[in-house]
Amino acid sequence: MKISPDACIACLECIDFCPMNCIVEKGDTVAIDQDECVECGVCLRAGVCPAGAIYMPDESMQYPRAIRAQFSDPGVQHPSTNQGGRGTEEMKTNDVTGRIRRGEFGMALEFGRPGTGARMTDIEAILKVLVTMDVELERDNAVFALLEEPLTGRIQAEFRNEKVLSAILEFKIPEARLEAVVGRLLPVLADLDTVVSWGLVSRFAEDGTLPVRSRLAAMGVPARPNAKINMGLGRPIVEP
Amino acid sequence: MSHSLHRHGTARQLEKDYTFYARTSRYVNREGCGPKLRRILRILLEEERAVNFGSSHAGKSYKAGLNPDDYAATLDKAYGVAACFSDRDAVRSILGKLKEADTGISIVVSGLIDEIVKMAGELDLKPHTAFLSLGVHGKRALLPEDQILQITTMCGHGMVSATLTRTVIDKVKAGKMTPEAGAHLLAQPCPCGIFNTERCSTILEICRTSVLCT
Numbered sequence: 170m171k172i173s174p175d176a177c178i179a180c181l182e183c184i185d186f187c188p189m190n191c192i193v194e195k196g197d198t199v200a201i202d203q204d205e206c207v208e209c210g211v212c213l214r215a216g217v218c219p220a221g222a223i224y225m226p227d228e229s230m231q232y233p234r235a236i237r238a239q240f241s242d243p244g245v246q247h248p249s250t251n252q253g254g255r256g257t258e259e260m261k262t263n264d265v266t267g268r269i270r271r272g273e274f275g276m277a278l279e280f281g282r283p284g285t286g287a288r289m290t291d292i293e294a295i296l297k298v299l300v301t302m303d304v305e306l307e308r309d310n311a312v313f314a315l316l317e318e319p320l321t322g323r324i325q326a327e328f329r330n331e332k333v334l335s336a337i338l339e340f341k342i343p344e345a346r347l348e349a350v351v352g353r354l355l356p357v358l359a360d361l362d363t364v365v366s367w368g369l370v371s372r373f374a375e376d377g378t379l380p381v382r383s384r385l386a387a388m389g390v391p392a393r394p395n396a397k398i399n400m401g402l403g404r405p406i407v408e409p
Numbered sequence: 410m411s412h413s414l415h416r417h418g419t420a421r422q423l424e425k426d427y428t429f430y431a432r433t434s435r436y437v438n439r440e441g442c443g444p445k446l447r448r449i450l451r452i453l454l455e456e457e458r459a460v461n462f463g464s465s466h467a468g469k470s471y472k473a474g475l476n477p478d479d480y481a482a483t484l485d486k487a488y489g490v491a492a493c494f495s496d497r498d499a500v501r502s503i504l505g506k507l508k509e510a511d512t513g514i515s516i517v518v519s520g521l522i523d524e525i526v527k528m529a530g531e532l533d534l535k536p537h538t539a540f541l542s543l544g545v546h547g548k549r550a551l552l553p554e555d556q557i558l559q560i561t562t563m564c565g566h567g568m569v570s571a572t573l574t575r576t577v578i579d580k581v582k583a584g585k586m587t588p589e590a591g592a593h594l595l596a597q598p599c600p601c602g603i604f605n606t607e608r609c610s611t612i613l614e615i616c617r618t619s620v621l622c623t
Contacts, residue, residue, distance in 0.1 A: 185573040185596065210569050214468075243465035243566040243600060247565050248510075251435060253465050253488065254566060255412075262434035262515045262539040277540070283562050284571050285551045334567050335412075358546040358599065366415045367543040373536050377526065385543065392541040394420040397413050397519040398530065399549060401537035403438075404513035409535065 170206055170213060174198045176222035183223060186215040188334060207334045208238035226283035230298035232386055233327040239332035240311065240347050247336050249314030255279070255337045256311030260370045264399050267407035268307075274381065275370030275372070276304075276350070280363055287363040288332050289315065291326045295365075296358050297322035299340060302350065305328065337339075351388055372408070410570075412565035413519035413603060414542040417558040420521060424577035424610075425495040425600035426563075427520040428603045429453060429503065431512075438513060445512040450481055452506045453492045458499035462492035463602025470602035472593060478507070489514070495607045501528045508534060514553050556622050562597035579621065581613045588613035 172183075175346060183367040184192045184199065191205035192212060201212070213223045228234060236246045240255065247256035260269060261275060269275040275388030278295060299306065300322040306313060317323045342350050369392070373382045374399055382392050401409070413428045431449040433439040454477060461469030466487050467480050468575055484490065491581075494500050507516055508610065518525050522539065525569055530538050545552065552558060553571040556578070561569045580586035592609035616622035 185569040186570055187572070188570040188598075190570065190572050204422075208527050209568065211570070215598060242470055243568075258432070260435060260538045260544070261430060261517050261542045262437065264515050265434050265437040265513075269538060272507075275540075279412065279415070282552065282557060282567055283413065283417070283545065284567055285548075323431050333532055335606070354534035355546070357463070361547040364545050364549060364551055366545050366546040368414055369543055371539050371541065373539060377530070377536065379539055379541070381521070382541070385541070390543050392522075393544060394471045394521055394523070395414065395416060395418075395426075395519065396522045396542060397421050397517055397540040398522070398525050398536050399540075400507075400516045400518060400537040401515075402507060402511075403537075404432075409537075 170201050170208060170210065170257050171224055171226050172201055173198055173222045173224065174200070176220045178220050179218060182217040182219070183212045183215065186212050188218065188284060205332065206212070207241040207332050208234070209241040209334050210244070233331055236315065236328055236331050237333055240336050247311040250309060252311070255335060256291060257309070257339060259339065260397070260399055262403060264401050264403035264406050269341065269370045269372065270378055271372050271408055272344055274344055274347060276342065277339050277368040277370065278338045279335050279368070280338065282366040283331060283364065284335055285364050286332055287336060289329050291361055291363045292338055293322065293324045293329065294361060295338065295357060298353065302353060304340040304342050304350065308340065310337065310339045312336050312338050337362040346387060347384060351390055355390070413476055416519065416560040417478065422559060423521055425431060426490065426493070426605050426608045427497070427500045427518060428493045428514045428519040430489055430491045432515045433589055434486070434515065439486065442460060442487065442514065445514050446484040446487055446490050447481050448510060449512060449514060450477070450484070450490050452503060452510060453490065456499050456503055458494060459492045459494055459495050460605050460607050461596065462490070463492050463600055467598050467600065469600050470596065470604065472596040472604065480551045484611055485589055488566060491601050491603050493603045493605045501531065504534065505532050526610060538593065554593060560595060560609055563601060563604045563609065567603060568593055568598040570599070570602065578613065578616045581617050588617060
């Protein structure tokens, strides 16, 4: 996003709306820090500029910068997954896709959430560890499309310094490996320069319980009291 | 709505905050989903207790002026329909109606785990999969104050800025804005309609009178 210096009247109305806090006063006008802007479009959609000075320039949609809007503006689709938002169905449709099966846990690391944003290099720091851990990275995921192949844990060079509002890395593990994977990831996550919201996908047991909650608590990483729950109403259902 | 599991707050603070998402799969049931999603939307709205609704494909939420009929007309190739509620009884009632409707579209509810599981038991539903939040890791020093996180995390895509939230809190504390008006303003950037303005008003009201909220 950019602000036309000729049109801007420096009313400052747009500044508060930026989730990345990257709209700044610059002399007699206001400008958007292009390195920090994630192209989420909030400033434009807020409709608070009385002079119509905020606009999306053509370069915002040119690669490699184009991935900023794909990850940050929920109205823009990811070309790799044809999904808006952060580009993944994850467990929302698990009752009809069977993406996460019994005997498996899904993991979702959302980099930059809440509210800090993340560079692709932040994600790369974790990826380099994950590829040594024999986990199954989810291919139907917008981050996966940016990886170098064969998998080394590196993001394709042209995208490495791009910043996004948040991006979700997904992978699966056998249930038996939970303690080993969590134990290995905790110190690596602690060293990051951004924040990560960590999610774990589990099937309900036949008796309607979630035994993984007690395992997580025993590791000192308790699940929060709220969660997202697929109610099993999709049809045809996979693994009822 | 990949993020509603991470809505910030204690169990007490979250007890009046539920989100619904009827979600199609591009691999299974998106083709021809319009009539089913419209039926689900009717069920969600006929309860008349929806706080907000919308979706990213519609570009704005009910609180930002989305008309339900205009929205219904966009649902033929939509990802799904999202809404949020404060009332547990409304959530239970809607789940019962969705079970009866048997549309085959996946239904996801976010909220307190134990309450949702209890409701499922009451309705003889068998929850399929849970997405648990293990909290925020990494450089937590970057995070804003607790009450700001409670508000900003109600927009799943992170569209509500901490700076705007702080400004609204200051205005509410100074008596220049009501909690309701503040909540309405903060809901504007969130297109998916899961920003719960009733919960936000409650948080702002607490901020208005608390010396701990700065």
